[in-house]
Every structure is written in structure tokens, then in C-alpha cells.
Amino acid sequence: MASLSGVTHMTDFTPRMLEFSTKGVPEKDKAAFWREHYGQVMLRVDLEPAPDRAFEATHRCLHLPSLQLMEGSSSPAKISRSGQYLDGNDDILLAINRSGSVIINSGGRECTLGRGEAIVLSAGEAGSYHRTSAGGALAVRVPRTMFDSTVVSIDDALMRRIPADHGALKLMEDYASWVLNAGSIDHQLLNLSVRHIQDLLALTIGPAADFADTARTRGLRAARLKLAKSYVVSQSPRRDLSVGAVASSLNVTPRYVQRLFEADGTTFSEFLTRQRLARAHRLLCEPSSGTSAISTIAYDVGFGDLSYFNRCFRREYGMTPREVRGDRA
Numbered sequence: 001m002a003s004l005s006g007v008t009h010m011t012d013f014t015p016r017m018l019e020f021s022t023k024g025v026p027e028k029d030k031a032a033f034w035r036e037h038y039g040q041v042m043l044r045v046d047l048e049p050a051p052d053r054a055f056e057a058t059h060r061c062l063h064l065p066s067l068q069l070m071e072g073s074s075s076p077a078k079i080s081r082s083g084q085y086l087d088g089n090d091d092i093l094l095a096i097n098r099s100g101s102v103i104i105n106s107g108g109r110e111c112t113l114g115r116g117e118a119i120v121l122s123a124g125e126a127g128s129y130h131r132t133s134a135g136g137a138l139a140v141r142v143p144r145t146m147f148d149s150t151v152v153s154i155d156d157a158l159m160r161r162i163p164a165d166h167g168a169l170k171l172m173e174d175y176a177s178w179v180l181n182a183g184s185i186d187h188q189l190l191n192l193s194v195r196h197i198q199d200l201l202a203l204t205i206g207p208a209a210d211f212a213d214t215a216r217t218r219g220l221r222a223a224r225l226k227l228a229k230s231y232v233v234s235q236s237p238r239r240d241l242s243v244g245a246v247a248s249s250l251n252v253t254p255r256y257v258q259r260l261f262e263a264d265g266t267t268f269s270e271f272l273t274r275q276r277l278a279r280a281h282r283l284l285c286e287p288s289s290g291t292s293a294i295s296t297i298a299y300d301v302g303f304g305d306l307s308y309f310n311r312c313f314r315r316e317y318g319m320t321p322r323e324v325r326g327d328r329a
Helices: 027-043 167-181 187-205 209-235 243-250 254-263 268-285 287-291 294-300 306-317 321-325
Strands: 016-021 046-049 057-064 067-074 077-081 092-097 102-106 109-113 118-122 127-131 135-142
Touching: 016 027, 027 046, 027 057, 027 077, 057 167, 067 167, 067 187, 092 102, 092 167, 092 187, 102 118, 109 118, 135 167, 135 187, 167 187, 167 209, 187 209, 209 243, 209 254, 209 268, 243 254, 254 268, 268 287, 268 294, 268 306, 268 321, 294 306, 294 321, 306 321
Parallel strands: none
Antiparallel strands: 016 057, 046 077, 057 067, 067 135, 077 127, 092 118, 092 135, 102 109, 102 127
16 A cells, blocks of 8 residues: 655645456455555555455445555455565554454454554554454554654554544444545535544554644644534434434434534534434425425424424525415415
8 A cells, every 4th residue: 555654735646546356256256456456556465365255345435645544345255465575664553443343463463453543553563454354444644754743652553442432433433434425525524534544543542642632623623623513414304303412323412412513513403403404495396296295394394393494494595485386476
């Protein structure tokens, strides 16, 4: 995998998403296809599939400045790096085992990861990643230099198992997954997302004392706010959606969620109402919306009171729902 050393600004860099799958490849050629087109080119590793199972694999990799996000799944197999693949690159990789079981060897040490557990690895060390059962993983890769002032000692963190219930680990996984699946994101937001993921990574591994407060403020809170907003957007049609439900999804208190929105210049209720109004506006602008009653649209987007919906809609858009839809008087 190409080195990520150096700082690149989004305005000078086009994010690249690379995807790979053995689907559609003849069974006898799948392992060789993986080695040639993914293992040797992308990861700089070799592959040894389980002898008693048909080999299957899917992978995605998003290249960003000073950050790579990778997720994938495979049948049982052993991936190893040694010899010619050790090319001097000393990037740091945090691997999160999402399902199945994995045995990792590196630096003369061995560690078994269960579901949700993670481990810190160095691309500069020979090692192996043995998936003993079918499953998936997420990996975050950054330059070692990123940790010069953020982590007490990255060398001490290598091959240290991180438990699945580690708060910063779970947040980082959710945030990285959001970036991987968000599709097109503007450059400014991507720049912020890269920084936030790096902050969460430092918090997960163990930040230096003088960086911990910065990381918690800049990375932890920003990630929680983004995930809280994503949860609200996806669940906004639920008329029973509450700040307590959002708090439970993040494993924080309702008051903490309220403070996150207040620090962003709004409130939970205001943000939720705007999301519902925006969805209603989109539905009303669709050519087929004329077949639905205004009350049905209001209830479908999460409002329980039609009069309240009409007042909020007019205040937000300066028009009534009927006027937006183009209904004749």
C-alpha cells in the first residue's frame, strides 16, 4: 500500500475509493486473482487460503490525505507480510475485527482478536493475520509521524489488544464507517473528518497528556455530534424519537446530547424539526405527491399534529405545504 507520509490538503487531493471482490471470478482463480490485483498491489502482502474452503473476499479502500480507511470480509485465510513486501514503510494500522476470529503475529508476539476487538500494528514489521473463521474487519492506516506529539509511545502500543467496549474505539469505528459510506463529501468536511478520525485514533491508542484534552474536545465531541445527527436523520420519521433514544445510541446521557447540539448553535428539537420539514418539502416537490393528503405526508415524516406541522412549515419556507406542491385553491 502506498505510503501516507506527509500532509496533503483536500484542495490538492482527490479522494479515491478502490473496491475489490472475487465474485464472478472462477473458483480456481480466486486466490491468484486476489494476490495479483489486491494483495501484491494494494496491501503488499501474500495470501494462503484455507485448504478446505472455497476462497471468497470483498474489500473497499478509501484513500484520503494522511489516512486510509479499509473494510472487507473473507473466508478463512492467512495473510502475511515479510521479505520483499517490507519496503521501509512504517505506517501505523489499527485493525478492528468485526466478526469471526483472528490470530495475529507480529514482532515475535501473538494475539487473538474476538468480535469488536482491535490491535495496533506497524507496516514495517513482518507478521501475519490469520482469519480462522469467515468474518470481516475495518482498518485505519496513518503515517507513524502522526503520533509524534499525540501518543505517549506508539511502540509501546504495538500488538496491544484494545477491548471492544473501549469508548473511543467504538466511536472511531462508527465515524470511519460513516465516511466510507457517505459517498460524495465536500472538501472542507472531509478535511475535518480526517482530523477527527486521527484524534479518535490517538484517544483509542492512548494520548499524551498535553494532547488528551484537545483530542477529546476536537475529535470525541465532533464525532459524537456527527453520529447524533446521522441517527436523527435516519430515525426522524419516528414520532417517538427522543433525545434519550439518541443518547442511548451513543452511550451518553441525554443532557450530554443536548449540550452537543447547543454547542453547534441549535437544539435537539430544532434539528429534528428541520429534518422532518426538509423531508416533507422534498416529498411535496415530487410529481407524485398530489396523490397523498398533506396530513399523510406530515405524519409520515414524524409530525403528530397537523396544525403544528403547517405552522412550522410556513415559518421555515415562507409558504404553505399546498403552495409548495402547487395545489390550486
